[in-house]
Amino acid sequence: MPHEELQSYAWFHGILTSLMESMHAFETTLQIAGATAASAALDKLGARNLDELESRTMEAQGGLENLRMFLGFEGSGLGDLEPAKKIPTH
Helix, strand or coil: CCHHHHHHHHHHHHHHHHHHHHHHHHHHHHHHHHHHHHCCCHHHCCHHHHHHHHHHHHHHHHHHHHHHHHHHHHHHHHHHCCHHHCCCCC
16 A cells, blocks of 8 residues: 555544544533533522533533534545545445
8 A cells, every 4th residue: 555545544534533532522511511401490500500501511612613623624635635545435
């Protein structure tokens, strides 16, 4: 396998790994925030719970921006791969 093709494979798998890690971290943040919100009616949440929800919301927004960044890298890079260098599907 030519060196350039190996680099393309390594780059592609590196981006996919980062993307998957970001998605899992984002999903975890959403699950925690959802559990906090479901624990009581909004008018009955204490200051600590509201602070936690605010923190998780900001964390989720940061995670979403991180996902957008990786998807942008992936979209740009995949368009640059030559047909001969595309990863086989079999």
